[in-house]
Amino acid sequence: MTHSKHPQLNEIIAALSQTLPPVMRWCGAVAKKLRQFNIAVEGKSSGSANTDALTLADLSVQELLVAALRDAAPVLKTCRIEGEESTGDMRLFSQDASLAIAIDPIDGTKQYRDRSGNGYSIIVHLHDEETPFYSLVFAPEMGENGTWVEVGPDSLRCGPDDTNQPARTILDHLPNLKNADRKHGKGVYLIGFQHRDAERAREVDGLQLQGRTSDEMQGSIYPLMATGEYIGSLIHSPNIYDFPVSMHIARLLGGDAVWAHNQQPVHYRELWMDDRADMLRFPGIVACSEDSSVNETLCNLATDWSQTRYES
Numbered sequence: 001m002t003h004s005k006h007p008q009l010n011e012i013i014a015a016l017s018q019t020l021p022p023v024m025r026w027c028g029a030v031a032k033k034l035r036q037f038n039i040a041v042e043g044k045s046s047g048s049a050n051t052d053a054l055t056l057a058d059l060s061v062q063e064l065l066v067a068a069l070r071d072a073a074p075v076l077k078t079c080r081i082e083g084e085e086s087t088g089d090m091r092l093f094s095q096d097a098s099l100a101i102a103i104d105p106i107d108g109t110k111q112y113r114d115r116s117g118n119g120y121s122i123i124v125h126l127h128d129e130e131t132p133f134y135s136l137v138f139a140p141e142m143g144e145n146g147t148w149v150e151v152g153p154d155s156l157r158c159g160p161d162d163t164n165q166p167a168r169t170i171l172d173h174l175p176n177l178k179n180a181d182r183k184h185g186k187g188v189y190l191i192g193f194q195h196r197d198a199e200r201a202r203e204v205d206g207l208q209l210q211g212r213t214s215d216e217m218q219g220s221i222y223p224l225m226a227t228g229e230y231i232g233s234l235i236h237s238p239n240i241y242d243f244p245v246s247m248h249i250a251r252l253l254g255g256d257a258v259w260a261h262n263q264q265p266v267h268y269r270e271l272w273m274d275d276r277a278d279m280l281r282f283p284g285i286v287a288c289s290e291d292s293s294v295n296e297t298l299c300n301l302a303t304d305w306s307q308t309r310y311e312s
Contacts, residue, residue, distance in 0.1 A: 005098070005128065006098070006099055006128065006133075008075055008078065009099070009133060011073075011075050012075055012078075012079065012099065012134075013134045013152065013153070015072055015073035015076050016101070016124070016136070017134065017150070017152070017168070018072075018168060019068055019069065019073070019076070020065075020068070020124055021136070021138075021148075021167035021168045021170075021171055022166065022168070023064065023065060024065075024122050024124070024136060024138040024167070025138065025146070025161065025167045027061045027064050027065060027105070027122050028122060028138050028140030028146055029140070030060060030061065030064070031057045031060075031061055031106060031112070031122070032140050032141065034056060034057040035057065035115065057105070057106050057112065058084070058085050058106045058109060059087050060105075061105035061106060061122060062083050062084070062085045062087050062088055062103055062105035063087050065088070065103055065105065065122075065124065066083065066088025066089055066090060066103070067088065067089065069081070069093075070088075070089050070092055070093075076093075076101070077092060077094065078093075078097055078099070079093060079097050079099045079100055079101045079126070080094050080096070080097045080100040080101070081093045081100070081103065082101065082102040082103065082240060082280070083102075083241075084104050084105065084239070084241040084242075084279055085105060098129065099126060099127070099128055099133075100126070100127055100128070101125075101126055102124070102125050102126075102244065103123070103124050103241060104121075104122070104123040104124075104241035104242040105122060106121075106122065107120060107121045107122070107123050107137075107220070107241075107242040108121060108214070108220065117218070117219075118139070118142050119139065119142065119217065119218065119219040119220040119221075120139065120141070121137050121138060121139040121140075121142075121220045121222065122137070122138045122139075122140070123135070123136070123137050123222075123242050123245060124136050125151075125244055125245055125248065127244060127268065128268075129267060129268045129269050130267045130268065130269075131251075132151070132244045132245070132247060132248035132251075134151065134152055134153075135149070135150070135151040135244070135245040135248045135249075136149070136150050136151075137149040137220070137222045137223075137245055139220045139222075139223060142219050142223060143160045143161070144160070145160060145161040146160070147159065147161065147220070147223050148160075148161055148167075148171055148174065149222045149223050149226050149245070150174075151226075151248045151249055154178065154252075155176045155178055156176060156177045156178045156226055156249060156252055157171055157175070157176060158174065158177055158222075158223050158226035158227055159174040177227070178252060178253065182227060182228030183227055183228035183229050184228060184231075185210075185224075185228055185229040186209045186210045186231055187212055187217070187224060187229060187230035187231060188201075188209050188210060188211050188212065188230065188233060188234055188289075188294075188298070189214075189217055189221045189224075189230060189232075189233040189234070190211055190212065190233070191214050191233075191235055191236070192237055192238065193236045194236075194309070194310070194311075197213040197214070198216075200234070200302075200305075201213050201216065203301060204234065204298070204301065207297055207301060209231070209294070209297075211234075217230075221246060222245050222246065222249065225250070226249055231289050231291060231294050232246070232255070232287065232288045232289030232290065232291070232295070232298070233246055233286075233287075233289075234260075234285065234286070234301075234302060235285070235286050236284075236285050236286075236309055237272075237274070237281040237282060237283060237284065237285075237309045238282050239277075239279045239280065239281050239282075240268065240280045240282065241279065241280075243282070243286070243288075246288045247288055249290070250289055250290045254290060255290035255291055255294075255295065256292070256295065257286055257287070257288035258286070258287055258288075258295050258299065259284050259286060259299075260284065260285040260286065260287055260298065260299045260302040260303055260305070261284055261285070261299075261303055263299050266282055266286055266288075268282075270282075270283055271283075274309070276310065281309070285302045285305055285307060287299050287302065
């Protein structure tokens with residue numbers, strides 16, 4: 001089926017789904033190896049440790065991903081590239097296309113850098129001004145060989161990697177969880193409230209849900225949402241490089257990502273540049289769940305919370 005606004009959408013998704021899996025597996029191996037060394041670098045100054053962590057792995061992985069996209073199907077260069085870091089041949093891609101390929105080379109950099117958990121992941125997703133169309137996540141150290149999440153137009157695949165087989169083959173054989181009997185967990189991931197993450201998480205606990213900060217969550221939010229162990233997230237000014245995968249999962253399963261102050265669906269038309277962290281963000285507080293009643297509950301809790309990320 002051809003998308004009326006994006007005639008080449010199917011071709012672009014097909015190219016991404018073939019190009020990215022082996023490359024992301026290689027990137028995962030590089031990240032695991034680099035993690036053994038002291039590779040922290042300076043670069044961000046938001047005041048939040050979760051945001052400011054930056055390593056040579058972020059830079060190396062993005063360089064590899066952008067190079068792979070550059071050298072793959074020419075149709076991919078008709079898209080814009082949105083990279084969390086400023087590295088790679090992004091100038092060779094469109095500068096004004098409506099479709100964009102967003103990259104988070106190491107999501108969970110603080111945990112990665114500090115060797116404090118296994119939930120860091122490599123993320124790429126395709127979107128326009130409203131909608132994520134394709135998402136791929138690889139968490140290299142969740143499980144023996146890593147864990148995949150792939151969200152397509154009509155599929156949600158999640159499961160362990162096996163390096164005895166090609167990455168695309170593994171993904172093709174993972175079960176489609178879109179209509180599967182999944183868990184009904186109560187976990188809600190919270191981040192972005194600066195020094196109040198734990199406080200806000202405890203307020204979510206009071207809703208008969210289980211608020212979890214980045215330090216409290218075991219693993220990556222994307223596999224946890226895909227399998228149903230977590231019901232969603234509540235995030236202050238999420239960035240555009242990683243959060244939309246959660247939005248993609250929620251929407252595929254019949255839910256959504258909505259702004260807490262008005263409960264309207266999130267879109268990419270009102271982004272702001274966080275100069276402290278050098279990244280684009282959605283404004284305000286965002287609730288995201290496959291369950292509309294959970295979104296309503298979270299929005300009612302957060303509706304009067306400050307929408308300003310950095311209070312003076």
